[in-house]
Amino acid sequence: MGSFFSQIKVNESLIRDAPIPVATLNSECEFLSSSRMFLKEHGITIENIIDKNFFDVLPSFPPAFKEILDRCLLGNSCQNEGKKYLLQDGRNVWLKWKINPWTKEDGSVGGLVIVLENITDHKNIDELVKEAQEVARTGGWQLNLLTYKAQWTKMVNIIHEMPLDYVPQTFDECFVHFKEGRHRDLILKATHEAIENGTPWDEEVIMITGTGKELWIRTKGRAEFVDGKCVRIYGICQDIDPYKRPQLAYREAAEKLKSAISASNVGTWEYDLNTGHTIWDDINFELHDIDKENYTGSLYRNWKKSLHPDDIKRVHNEVVSYYNGNGSGVLEYRVLLPNNSVRNIKASVTILTGPKNNKFRALGICQDITNEKNTEIKLKKFAEITGEQNNSLTNFAHMVSHDLRSHSTNLSVLTSLIEDEKDPEERKQILEMLKSATNSLNSTVYNLNEVVQSTDTNIQSKLTQINILKAITTVQNNIGTLFQEKKGICMLDVDPDYSVHVVPAYLDSVLLNLFTNSLKYCATTRSPIIKICTTLIDKKVQLTFEDNGKGIDMAKFGKNIFGMNKTFHRNKDARGVGLYITKNQIEAMGGTITVTSEVNVGTKFTINFQTI
Template sequence: MQTLSVHSFIEDAPTSIAILDEELCFISYSKHWLKEFQISDKDITGKLYYDIFPETPLALKKALQQCLKGKTSSNEGAKFLQDDGKVQWLKWKINPWKMDDGKVGGLVIAQEDITSQKRREEIFLKAQNVAKIGGWELDLVTNDIYWTDTTKEIHEVPSNFEADLENAITFYKAGEHRDKITKLVGEALSKGTPWDTELIIITAKGRERWVHAKGETEMHNGKCVRVFGTFQDIDEQKKAKVKYQAVAERLKLATKAAQIGIWDLDLTKNMLVWDDNMYNLHGVSKKDFSASYDSWALTVHPDDLAQVEIQVDEAVKGLKDLKMEFRIIWPDGSIRYLMGMGKTIKDANGNPTKMVGANWDITELKTAQLQLLRSRESFLGAFENSTLGMAMIGIDGKWLQVNESICKSIGYERHELLKLTFQDVTHPEDLQSDLNLLKELVSGKRDSYQIEKRYFHKKGHLVYVILTVTGVREINGELSHFLSQIMDITSRIEAEKKLTQLLEVTEKQNTSLLNFAHIVSHNLRSHSSNLSMLTGFLSSEEDEDEQRNLITMLDAASESLNETVLHLNEVVQVKSGALNKLKDVNLYKTILNVEKNLSGLLQNKKTKCVVDVPKHTTIKGIPAYVDSIFLNLFTNSIKYSAPDRSLKLVIKATETDEKKVMVTFSDNGLGIDLKRHRKKLFGMYKTFHRNKDAKGIGLFITKNQIEAMNGSIAVNSTVDVGTKFTLFFDK
């Protein structure tokens, strides 16, 4: 490995690359490596990697150790916060190199410090969110201030100007403005308070300039380590609002339209002025276009022209500002969708003299919307067994496709229903209102509608439903068919006549469906992680016995995933009806099954599981809920395990005098600061550690499910010691 040719190749490599031996000492390295990491020692051959990089992040240390075992590691960019609060972004790719006997002799590592790049990206994105204007950053760890080029232009300083906190504040006009920014910065540094204000600065050339300044902070251990924000030059708006009203209106519209095409129509001379982007939007050159309203009207799609002229006329008369979507035809025959906004300007006598406005291309947006509609249509197939009735209906009213739920609700076989129209089974008193709304949908006045109506069951009795209808259109805008969703509310109508009670049940149903979506996402992600972990072990395992063992574990994990999918239908229930679905669930078997499902993840953490649960202990519950609860507890313990010790889980169950089963689930992980987080511990989207996989829904789902089964959950935790959950179930 350590030959002259390899050494020469590595030394002159255009990237930061190094070769380490099995003790992680440098064998060879590129010149770019020394430059990239600003290593003053020109000869680091034989020196330990950790001596050169004493603040190596834990994740990178783990990667190095794994690669010494024959694995590879690749990271396209990860953010690390050092003990002193300094932020560092690292990118690496590590491969083991092997000796003639096949043993790992060391590592080949390509590593980059991309902190500067990521910092610029972060500032740029922040500037986009605020106003796409200049950005700045103050790093309180290094006391460095960074200004974007736009910020320097606003201050009229040279591109190589280096700002610091003191001279940055002195740009603000002495007195009220400087005092205000000093106070705002002070509060930000001490309390982490953001600011949003308008102030006057004195540029380097002595000019007064109004700026819109925004600032936010980044805190670490209660201390501000970074302040960043944006500058916007608002001088022209502040000083010339009255004199240049038309220009201000034009600028405002251009900003709204993402600074795309601007136009100005002189109503008295029929003269139209376009900027360069307008010509690009219409696919024409300046020499081929006559600057008049009539010439522009010729580019509008004939089917849209009448409606466009109506809206322009209403805007000219001052009835409303111009806002419309329309199609144009390019010289090559292609069709583009545009959004237009405009405002009429009148003279002192109130007569309209001109219109100014902006246009921008929304073809991709319209295409995406149409694709989304088609996706929704395809998505219906996944709901063939949904408890809600689903149907596609033709423009002539015939049923094109129906699911089993709607057939069951109104008593027809599928082939019988497909021979009818929806008018054939609709109550006469409800038909006209349904048809009126349908006509509005066909004409484009509305995109969808929802009504309560009645169908005739095949046996003659009435079926009450809530009907939601959406129009599905082709790419050219033509109506294709209708998508209907039918909720059978007959039993509730017969039991509860009041509309308020109906809405309450509907709301509970929607809440349960949302809970279902979160459970699907969370539980299937756990199975996916376990399968991924097992396949990873299998791909790197050479021992045949261990391979057979891993294949057995994969089979079991696959069966468990299938069982979870089959049980998901049990989860889609209104919470108030959950108690009617309770069954006897063997607690011991459930816990062992979950442990088996997560075998790969547990093995990866070298987990010791102690299950002290009598084999015949049963509880009253919904099997899918009970399985989900323990799956959440196991995966939380894995995700938040302590990095410096093996994970240990202890699960115990005892029966109480109150006809309850008490279960304790303990781990020795990172723990939770209950003084800070107890009140929001079981809240939706609440996370308490910086784990990249944390979603903040696991404990919310767990509490929701336990309470749905007439149970309860409590927690006791100590930071860096572990967490203990106590659960109570009915016997």
């Protein structure tokens, strides 16, 4: 015992400066000496640990480690390359140790010599590497060319779907897993180049797994030389099947799409959202009239410059809106060509996102839709013309049924009167009235003929200057018998010099409809009085047509007063088209009409006519 202690004293500095974490203990597990590395390795900050118990110095060590020390104090050596412990302070720690008992002069155990390493950091790194290999499905391999002995990591076996203890036994067996033909030949050639010339390889090939399945892998390899001779080749093997097959499918689809696009004259483009790098195909340059060989600046700026000025802001807003998750990604714009003609483009945009939903690239196609747009404009114009012609036919039908009916009624009444009248003077007066009525009918038929020959596309050419007072008195005379029947009075305050720019048949129809409405819907308790006034406002003739008839409930019918098939009284002959036609005719001539009314008081129409 004395000699051991004296040896410790002699070698105390040697132990203290030892480059390993070593310590000596007595039989009570009290420290006799320790290296600085031991103190640092285990985070011991006590200045002097001599004669202090091991577990007092390291109180968080697990009780299980005390059992190991106790066994060694019985004369047993113990060694472990790494064991994981949960310390009492909650930390996980990996320990590697080598423990030998030292003996006294009498042969009894006097204590222990401990080499105790904390390998937690190394183990954590190993676990991270292992986890990374599993996530990336990447394994390592090597082949010793001196012994032709191969080594695979477990992940290589997993990728190959082989037993975990499988290792190729011969050089040739290392290559049988590659698909026969092009893929195997590629790897054999790459291996030969590495062994002969030291050329590394990095290839993507198909291998056949142990279960007979085809699998895309990436294999990298390089050679190690000693004294100019290749002694080893080594590398990695990665399973890339999950993304390689979709990549190949995408390429195939892209090639088919490219062929289809070329045949359909559709341009394609790509735009990197991070760098601004832009790629166009030749068709896209042609569609936007940009010289592929001689343009300056970025393609984006050239594209923006090619747009019609009226479309730039709208297109920008639509693109930003789609980037932010709104809209369909389909937009239309016009390209202004050097000869000032316009080319209509339809573009479809798709934004690609990465694994973290980050947007990184925009893809799109552009198509010339000028012909379609021109056809659309023609169809729209045709539809407008058709609608206008329908309105004209409606007006014509109304005037035929309404205007001619008024004349026929007037003529019928006058004919009856002349048959019954015996007085020559009275008959002469009735004949004059009949002659006037016939002339009015002739004029109406002439105007109707003008309407038939016109459409709303040439309605402006049919507008003519008509004296408004003359037109009013003519229509009033045409329905003179109705005035007599209803005992109506017409009060005129119309400037005899005022003329309006109208279609004569339309004006006659408007006035006739207003007159007959006032007389048909007059109050039963009083004679109908019609007041017609004109005023010149802003170079337009404003005509007011006011009666003291039944009136209309504006709160109930105001919104629909000019609607089709809208009636407001219970007259048997009310059809609900008169005011609809009247408004239609006035607006066709560039005028306006409004109405105010009160039940049992009367109705007032205000019409503005163009004068030129």
